[in-house]
Amino acid sequence: xxxxxxxxxxxxxxxxxxxxxxxxxxxxxxxxxxxxxxxxxxxxxxxxxxxxxxxxxxxxxxxxxxxxxxxxxxxxxxxxxxxxxxxxxxxxxxxxxxxxxxxxxxxxxxxxxxxxxxxxxxxxxxxxxxxxxxxxxxxxxxxxxxxxxxxxxxxxxxxxxxxxxxxxxxxxxxxxxxxxxxxxxxxxxxxxxxxxxxxxxxxxxxxxxxxxxxxxxxxxxxxxxxxxxxxxxxxxxxxxxxxxxxxxxxxxxxxxxxxxx
Numbered sequence: 417x418x419x420x421x422x423x424x425x426x427x428x429x430x431x432x433x434x435x436x437x438x439x440x441x442x443x444x445x446x447x448x449x450x451x452x453x454x455x456x457x458x459x460x461x462x463x464x465x466x467x468x469x470x471x472x473x474x475x476x477x478x479x480x481x482x483x484x485x486x487x488x489x490x491x492x493x494x495x496x497x498x499x500x501x502x503x504x505x506x507x508x509x510x511x512x513x514x515x516x517x518x519x520x521x522x523x524x525x526x527x528x529x530x531x532x533x534x535x536x537x538x539x540x541x542x543x544x545x546x547x548x549x550x551x552x553x554x555x556x557x558x559x560x561x562x563x564x565x566x567x568x569x570x571x572x573x574x575x576x577x578x579x580x581x582x583x584x585x586x587x588x589x590x591x592x593x594x595x596x597x598x599x600x601x602x603x604x605x606x607x608x609x610x611x612x613x614x615x616x617x618x619x620x621x622x623x624x625x626x627x628x629x630x631x632x633x634x635x636x637x638x639x640x641x642x643x644x645x646x647x648x649x650x651x652x653x654x655x656x657x658x659x660x661x662x663x664x665x666x667x668x669x670x671x672x673x674x675x676x677x
Contacts, residue, residue, distance in 0.1 A: 419639045420461045422482045423449045424473065426492035427466035429617045436617050444488050444615075444622060448517075451628035452635060460635065467492050474500050480645075484513035484638045486631065489523045490617065501525050509605030510645040513638025515631065518615035521576075526611070529604045536576045536596070542568040543591040545614060547598060547626070551585045556599065556610060556633045564626040570616035572596045578611075586630075588613065599630070601637075605648050608638040 425445035429436040440447050445464040452460055463482075465473020467489075485504070489496070501524045508514050508529060516526045521534045545566040549557045573594030579602070586599030598613040612630060615621045622628070 418461050419456075419459060419635060420481055420483045421452060421463070421486070421635055422473075422478065422484070423452075423462065423464045423486045423488075425464070425466055425488045426490065426495075427468065428492050429490065431468075439620050440617070440622070444617060447620075447622040448486060448488070448631060451622060452632055455628060455632035456635065467495060472496060472500050474504055476503060479503060479507045479512065482507070482512060483640055484515065484635050486515045486517060486635075487520045487523060487525065488517045488615065490519040493523050496524050498524070501528060505529065506647055507645070508607035508609070509647045511606035511640040511642065512645070513635070513640060514607060514609045515634050515638055516609065516611045518570075518613055521578075521611060521613070529609060530578055530602065532579060533577045537573040537594070538571060539573075539592065540570040540616065540618070542619070543571050545569040545571070545598075546589045547614065548587050548589065549585065550587050551583055554583055554585045554601075555637045556585050556601070556630060558633055560629050560633070561626055564624075566614055566619075566621060566624060566627070568619045569614055569621060570618070572598070572613050585610075586612070606640070606642075606646075608640075610634045610638055 423445045425443055427443050427445065430440050430443045445466065449462045449464055452462055504525050505528055516523065520526055521536065527534050546563050548563045549560060551557060571590045571592060571594055573596050576597055581600035581602060583601040584597055585601065588596045588598040596613060600611050602609040612634065614627055
């Protein structure tokens, strides 16, 4: 079954800064989409959207036909409409996968889903980052080099104010001695969430083959297992006749035992 992917990017840096546009001429969203197409081909149907689109490109109709969202944001977090955030939040709880990238840790959708500040330490001096796999058996780590090196990247360091992850897939180390939980997973409602930190706009990180492999793996992992999309809700079922059900089960067991004698 084809996984329907939406790559969302605020697209402010590329639209306003020539030096960033030179790195990402098709936008960060374009580079990410290119990498997913390169590795997943016909397994995915990819669309892109930006902050400037109508309802940020995240209308109810778009979300209804989306299986996985990749989210890149930085200086435009406060410009994302709260009603749109609520809509994406409901979609994730109902089963849509969400991959949050780099400074998207401060996005409204990520902080709302995690319930913490999601703050961290940072320093942008173009330092080498080494990404280490801490869960080699996890599907997101499949085929990823151990470790892999990003020559220049913004430093993200601990403490990273997030809830305890379900899985820590990657940890990064930097030239200044800092470490950072750079790849972590969560589940909220029926939706799978993966946060992956490499990807500052000032460096061509989304062209890195290992980063592209991680994102492709993450899309496959985050895709919903069921076509049913529904936010978990309260129900009021009628009481079942468990005695009758138990009796029927006992009768079936007895009949089977007698038949094998």
